Each structure stands twice: as C-alpha cells, then as structure tokens.
Amino acid sequence: MVAAAAREIHDGEIVFxxxxxxxxxxxxxxxxxxxxATGLFENGIIRDTPxxxxxxxxxxxxxxxxxxxxxxxxxxMSFLQQGKVNVGFxxxxxxxxxxxxxxxxxxxxxxxxRLPGSGGACDIACLAQRTVVILVHDPQxxxxxxxxxxxxxxxxxxxxxxxxGLPARSGPSAVITTMGVLRFxxxxxxxxxxxxxxxxxxxxxxxxxxxLRVADNLxxxxxxxxxxxxxxxxxxxxxFWTKT
Amino acid sequence: xxxxxxxxxxSMSEAITEHVPSGSTVLMGAELEQMIPFSAGHEIIRQGRxxxxxxxxxSDMLFDQMIxxxxxxxxxxxxxxxxSSGVGYxxxxxxxxxIPHAIETVDYTNFTLAMALHAGAMGVPFMxxxxxxxxxxxxxxxNLREFASPVNEERLIAVRAxxxxxxxxxxxxxxxxxxxxxxxxxxxxxxxxxxxRKIIVVAExxxxxxxxxxxxxxxxxxxxxxxxxxxxxxxxxxxxxQGYYGRDHVFFSVYHEESRKQEDYERxxxxxxxxxxxxxxxxxxLGESRMASLxxxxxxxxxxxxxxx
Numbered sequence: 427m428v429a430a431a432a433r434e435i436h437d438g439e440i441v442f443x444x445x446x447x448x449x450x451x452x453x454x455x456x457x458x459x460x461x462x463a464t465g466l467f468e469n470g471i472i473r474d475t476p477x478x479x480x481x482x483x484x485x486x487x488x489x490x491x492x493x494x495x496x497x498x499x500x501x502x503m504s505f506l507q508q509g510k511v512n513v514g515f516x517x518x519x520x521x522x523x524x525x526x527x528x529x530x531x532x533x534x535x536x537x538x539x540r541l542p543g544s545g546g547a548c549d550i551a552c553l554a555q556r557t558v559v560i561l562v563h564d565p566q567x568x569x570x571x572x573x574x575x576x577x578x579x580x581x582x583x584x585x586x587x588x589x590x591g592l593p594a595r596s597g598p599s600a601v602i603t604t605m606g607v608l609r610f611x612x613x614x615x616x617x618x619x620x621x622x623x624x625x626x627x628x629x630x631x632x633x634x635x636x637x638l639r640v641a642d643n644l645x646x647x648x649x650x651x652x653x654x655x656x657x658x659x660x661x662x663x664x665x666f667w668t669k670t
Numbered sequence: 671x672x673x674x675x676x677x678x679x680x681s682m683s684e685a686i687t688e689h690v691p692s693g694s695t696v697l698m699g700a701e702l703e704q705m706i707p708f709s710a711g712h713e714i715i716r717q718g719r720x721x722x723x724x725x726x727x728x729s730d731m732l733f734d735q736m737i738x739x740x741x742x743x744x745x746x747x748x749x750x751x752x753x754s755s756g757v758g759y760x761x762x763x764x765x766x767x768x769i770p771h772a773i774e775t776v777d778y779t780n781f782t783l784a785m786a787l788h789a790g791a792m793g794v795p796f797m798x799x800x801x802x803x804x805x806x807x808x809x810x811x812x813n814l815r816e817f818a819s820p821v822n823e824e825r826l827i828a829v830r831a832x833x834x835x836x837x838x839x840x841x842x843x844x845x846x847x848x849x850x851x852x853x854x855x856x857x858x859x860x861x862x863x864x865x866x867r868k869i870i871v872v873a874e875x876x877x878x879x880x881x882x883x884x885x886x887x888x889x890x891x892x893x894x895x896x897x898x899x900x901x902x903x904x905x906x907x908x909x910x911x912q913g914y915y916g917r918d919h920v921f922f923s924v925y926h927e928e929s930r931k932q933e934d935y936e937r938x939x940x941x942x943x944x945x946x947x948x949x950x951x952x953x954x955x956l957g958e959s960r961m962a963s964l965x966x967x968x969x970x971x972x973x974x975x976x977x978x979x
Contacts, residue, residue: 469703
C-alpha cells in the first residue's frame, strides 16, 4: 500500500504530505524514483529531503531539522490554493463511489461515533491537483455514499466539483486500499484499476458496498521491490504505521 | 533615557488567574504538534475554569484533557484527538454521551481556521477561500458562508474573523517584555497571537533584550502585544520544543490507553494534573531519566546572520 502510494508521486512534483502512511510514502518516493519531489506539510514545513528518521507526527523535531522552509500554515495552504500542489495524500474512515471522504462521523456497533474531523484534509481535497486516498479495504469503509462529506471528491458525479465552485484542475485521482487501487472515470465514479498481488477481484468486490466497476484492462499492482521494502522498514522499524 | 518598562513576568498560576477567566475564548495548540501549552492547560484545569471556548487547529490531546475535565463548553477546531492514535476519548464522551457535559463543536478545516485568525489579525471581517466548498462542514458552521465574488463570477467561502480573548503561545525564548523568539513550524501561531485580545507567552528560556534585538527577524511576537510572560521550562511536555526537547511518544500512547474509560481518565487526571501543583512537580514525577531521554541529542545551530553595517 505504501509502495503503491509512493508511485503516485512523480519526480519533480510538489507534494502535500499528510500524517502517518503518506509520510513514509513520501520518504520512499524521495529515495527511489522521485528524488526531486518537494514535500509541503500543513504545519508550515517544506522539505527537499525526507526526515532523517521515522516520525510519528509532522511536527516531530526530525521533520524540522534540515527543512528548507519553516513558516506558517497559511503560507503552505496558500500554495495549495494557488494550484501549485500536484498531489496531496489523505486517509479516511469512509470513502464512497465518487471519492468523497468522511472523517467526522463514524459508526461502531450501531452507535454513532465522533471522529477527529478534517484537519487539513478538506483543504487538500478541495485544492490539490490530484488527491490520493489511502485506507484499509473493508465494507464499513467503502460505502455507496459517505454519511458526511468532510472532504469532497466528485460529489454526485461529473460536473459536480465545478458546480460547487472548486478549482478546475483538482479532485480525486486514486484510492489505494489494502486490496487494490481504484481510479476515477470521466463520469466521476470510481473503478478498480489494479489488484494487489494475491488478492482476488471477487474479494475486492465483496468488500466494497457498491457495485464497483472493474477496468477492462485490470492490472496487477507491482510488487514492492527489495529496495522499496528496505526503505519502508527503515522509516517504520516497529511497524507502527505499516501493520497492514 | 526612559526607565525600563515593567516586567510582565508572572507565574503560570498568576497568569491564568489574571488572564483566563471562565467563559473566555482561548487559543491553544497554535503551533500544531509542536509546542502545545500543556502546563497552561493543566493550570486552567486546576483553577476550575468553566465554559471556555477552545480554539485551535488540531489541538492534539490537550483539548481532550480539558474537555474531560469539564472546562469547555465549545470547541472551534479542525481536528480534535490524539495525534499518535487518532481518537480522543474524552472528546467522544462529551459529544456522544454528554460526559461530563455536552459541548458544542464548531468544525473548521485547518486552512479555514487559519484564515479566520488571519482575518482577525488583519482587522477585517472575513477572508475569502475556495477551501471547504462542496463539503458538509460549511452546512454546519455559520462562520463559513458561501458568497458570490464581487470581482468575478466565482463562488467562494467567506471565513468570518475570529478574535480569541487570549492566546497562550509557547516560545523558545522571550524577554521580560514579551518580545519572543520562536522557530520551527509556526502553524497559526503568528496570526493567532495577533488576532487575540491578550497574549500569554510561555517561554522555555528568559533572555535579555539584547539577545532578542540581535536577531529581530526571529521576533515573531512583538512585546507590546503581550499581556504576560511565564517562564516555564518543559511547559510543553509531552509535545516537542525544537532545540529543547523531543516528543514523548510514550506519554501520548499511555494517555490514549488510560483515557479510554472515564474512571481511568479520572485517575490519570488526578495523578498528572490535580495532584501536582506546578510544572516543576510534574517534571519531578516524570523523572530525571525520562527527561534525559527527551533532551536534544545533537544540537544543530543555524548559520549566523550578519546585522552589521
């Protein structure tokens, strides 16, 4: 999942790095195929190099050391609003068939659960050129319609984002799950683009609560290389973030 | 020569007594995961403040602790939880089951909260943005309103200005007037401080005016805005202060486990807040070896900048 996320970063791109797995994905991309990528963090940090050690939060001291810029949130968020950010990473409790995300209200055992909320996720979903979502693939998370749009994807389909007033060049690009990679058609709806090695398509479909379309040329997600795995292990030696 | 102005130095207890009455709107956690004013929050809990509006972008577990202690009636934030583990159990209990009492949550996004404070700092009624368009956040927050741009055909969100009563801002070093040097990621600290009617600076280290004036670009809060300066080493533990100490990840994880149940949270609160009278006592309880493990392992000083002429 982390390796697939890293591959969404192209060399030379400006990346809005989120918490947790995306921090490892950014480090991985930097040290493999995208050495010239630049990382923006919403707390005000810009880095040309990944942190020298594994970090739990973007404000850990190792993420400030040797940063190229330390400033305020409004500066880095303004770069996002200007359209300068190529790709932003997000997690979610729920994602739906149009790539809308919910991180505000959940449900456990029939009870409504209050989740932490947007943080910068909604801002990234509104303003980054491409948004990449990373989450565990299970039927509680991949739902037909999120109960609360914390971070807008394609809303109800094609044309919805423009109708809301969102920037023309923005929106969901990929949903990377523990089972495969979803991408979006011109109509704004998700389809299964690749499955991870060892995962059956029918298992992906049965763990998705809408009838997920499958690409005609369904691919196999490339296996992480030894080099990629070595970097992941180095950045997350205790598997704190990469349990799945 | 005029006489030097009076020192604004207060103890944490005095600063909270004087500047954070019940009912206040208080900005904390403005530097995101760095430099969270835990010692100030704990003193607010000890002084039994009620009916506070807590303002902060991600707030981390300090807001969770204050909500659990019954200090808050309202939270204006983009994210409330524990950055190490996600959920904040006290926040959940308050929202879902009104324990210890119901609170109002005003959901923002990080950018819209930053802009609310920016508007406050600029002295204008709102700031425009595309962020949060199309989200359900704007449906439930009356401070985020769609409007038609007067200069083109676009729709935007007007983010209403926020002016907290008091900002509590940890800094690395300050002089007795409150001129403050801070460095690292700044989050919404600068706008947040300037938007607020009062500022309490919590300094790891006190320095002479000469040190401040040697590097004025690093003065991010000018002293004339500051109401009180508290000299409080380790005041942000378990959050990190760049150049002083690291993040105590274990403390965050342990709190996560020990706040899962209300009765366990109450024990945690008793042990780490109610039964310690000051930050000095808190650090003594934390212990020398834990403190040593959090201290800077390898200093990294900046290149000197020449202000000569």
